[in-house]
Amino acid sequence: MSEMMIHNSTECNAAVNSIRDALYVLSGKWKLPLIVGLREGPKRFNEIQRALVDITPKVLSKELRELELNDFVIRRVYDTVPVTVTYELTPYSATVDPIIAALREWGAQHRNRIVESRRTEQSEIEVKVID
Structure with a gap:
């Protein structure tokens, strides 16, 4: 395990705010799949929609606008x-690669x-049934 770190409230609040900012930008079911899907290069709206399969046009439009x-x-x-x-990634988008x-x-x-x-659970159940 890692060492216990001593925190103060200012550092904790700053960390929480940074995490909130990151989650605001990347949250949701589609943002990261959209970024990954656009790594191959520029795509038209319908190409993106076909690649993501279950996304509705309304949601895709909203997600692209937010990105x-x-x-x-x-x-x-x-x-x-x-x-x-067409839609394509900016150089800045590579900052989320890690x-x-x-x-x-x-x-x-x-x-x-999982x-x-x-x-393991199934094996244990089968053993109990056999006993």
């Missing part, structure tokens, strides 16, 4: 007929733990 407001996504409008609109990597690693570890725990 744009927080400097993660650039919306480009091209003067074509019909008008073409967070995404850590979440991916932790998520895989957590899933393995699956193993359920296997």
